[in-house]
Amino acid sequence: MRVVVPFAAGRPKTRLADVLDAEGRASFARVMLRDVLDAVRAADRRPEVLATAPVDVGAPVTVDERPLTGAVNAVLAETDGPVAVVMADLALATGRVLRELFETDGDVVVAPGRGGGTNALVVRHDEFRVDYHGASYLDHLAVAREVGASVAEFDSHRLSTDVDEPTDLPEVLLHGEGDSPGWLRSAGFRLAVEDGRVEVTRPE
Amino acid sequence: MRVVVPFAAGRPKTRLADVLDAEGRASFARVMLRDVLDAVRAADRRPEVLATAPVDVGAPVTVDERPLTGAVNAVLAETDGPVAVVMADLALATGRVLRELFETDGDVVVAPGRGGGTNALVVRHDEFRVDYHGASYLDHLAVAREVGASVAEFDSHRLSTDVDEPTDLPEVLLHGEGDSPGWLRSAGFRLAVEDGRVEVTRPE
Numbered sequence: 001m002r003v004v005v006p007f008a009a010g011r012p013k014t015r016l017a018d019v020l021d022a023e024g025r026a027s028f029a030r031v032m033l034r035d036v037l038d039a040v041r042a043a044d045r046r047p048e049v050l051a052t053a054p055v056d057v058g059a060p061v062t063v064d065e066r067p068l069t070g071a072v073n074a075v076l077a078e079t080d081g082p083v084a085v086v087m088a089d090l091a092l093a094t095g096r097v098l099r100e101l102f103e104t105d106g107d108v109v110v111a112p113g114r115g116g117g118t119n120a121l122v123v124r125h126d127e128f129r130v131d132y133h134g135a136s137y138l139d140h141l142a143v144a145r146e147v148g149a150s151v152a153e154f155d156s157h158r159l160s161t162d163v164d165e166p167t168d169l170p171e172v173l174l175h176g177e178g179d180s181p182g183w184l185r186s187a188g189f190r191l192a193v194e195d196g197r198v199e200v201t202r203p204e
Numbered sequence: 205m206r207v208v209v210p211f212a213a214g215r216p217k218t219r220l221a222d223v224l225d226a227e228g229r230a231s232f233a234r235v236m237l238r239d240v241l242d243a244v245r246a247a248d249r250r251p252e253v254l255a256t257a258p259v260d261v262g263a264p265v266t267v268d269e270r271p272l273t274g275a276v277n278a279v280l281a282e283t284d285g286p287v288a289v290v291m292a293d294l295a296l297a298t299g300r301v302l303r304e305l306f307e308t309d310g311d312v313v314v315a316p317g318r319g320g321g322t323n324a325l326v327v328r329h330d331e332f333r334v335d336y337h338g339a340s341y342l343d344h345l346a347v348a349r350e351v352g353a354s355v356a357e358f359d360s361h362r363l364s365t366d367v368d369e370p371t372d373l374p375e376v377l378l379h380g381e382g383d384s385p386g387w388l389r390s391a392g393f394r395l396a397v398e399d400g401r402v403e404v405t406r407p408e
Contacts, residue, residue: 097359112361112378112379114318114361114365114375115374116374116378116395116397116402117402134402135378135395135397137378138378155360155361155362156359156360156361157316157318157359157360157361159361160361160364170319170320171318171319174320174339174341174342175316191320191339193320193338193339198319198320198338198339
């Protein structure tokens with residue numbers, strides 16, 4: 001099984017602009033990518049990065065400047081055999097959960113992201129193609145139906161948590177097992193309980 | 205195994221006040237509770253409601269006016285044998301995922317909620333007690349360590365999604381399998397894609 005990790009090397013994580021400057025966002029995105037690659041390796045697979053520009057992260061990188069959907073579909077079209085697509089901002093991913101994902105039966109195995117996205121995907125059907133625009137989770141179920149592919153939902157908090165916004169950062173501090181939580185702590189982020197909810201704080 | 209579903213019958217779901225009035229919030233909370241009870245039954249268990257006031261939902265109800273932590277600990281203290289505690293606002297719960305939770309080995313099995321809470325719990329250790337205040341997930345891990353109980357994390361998007369805030373509603377429409385998504389649609393809520401993210405809209 002090929003395991004492809006798409007990575008937008010340009011201006012990543014703009015929705016974290018309120019809590020991290022551009023350099024911090026680029027650095028944090030890189031740390032999360034490395035954590036995802038480590039988790040793939042811990043699941044005994046060799047990750048490949050599919051990036052919009054060259055990036056040095058200790059794994060083979062294919063540069064494809066197209067938007068996510070076109071770049072991933074090019075991989076699906078050129079590959080005989082199963083392909084997994086794992087997003088680069090799944091800072092809670094572990095070898096354990098990815099191994100379980102890769103071993104789940106189904107022509108198409110979909111791990112939904114919070115908010116309707118598709119955070120991880122295993123494709124074992126020649127005709128299935130992705131469309132990451134909008135509520136891609138529902139779209140991918142529909143595409144699978146159209147091409148006659150069996151679908152399995154992969155239900156995981158760790159894989160449903162793509163780290164896009166400040167409200168996602170507590171999850172990294174609470175559950176991350178790679179370098180991302182340490183990076184956040186070094187940058188001054190701390191868990192804080194406000195009105196019974198956990199948030200992050202950062203000294204000025 | 206006893207399966208207890210705590211329910212705050214008073215003024216539920218105040219964080220949904222921006223999108224639902226008090227009557228709507230009470231009604232929606234009731235529908236979610238019923239969905240959770242149905243999911244417990246679909247996992248071949250008999251749910252008991254632990255409520256702060258009498259409530260008619262077709263399941264045995266124990267009224268305990270104390271805050272959540274005290275009421276749940278009273279159940280743990282009086283029960284010989286395993287107890288599961290499943291929150292009443294897990295509108296994405298299914299019989300499938302609850303069965304898997306109940307069958308997971310461990311003196312204490314914890315399904316974390318987004319934001320550091322504890323959304324579902326199986327307790328098979330006499331000395332373990334809950335503390336739902338603040339980041340209860342981390343507290344429960346610490347309590348388990350203190351009393352020498354083995355802990356298993358139960359990783360599930362469905363169980364991590366307690367429905368508290370408007371940003372949780374898309375998850376109900378996307379993944380709910382009980383009556384809660386239909387209730388939301390009847391109340392006018394719809395999925396909408398904004399800036400690549402899924403949100404809910406409601407006509408005025």
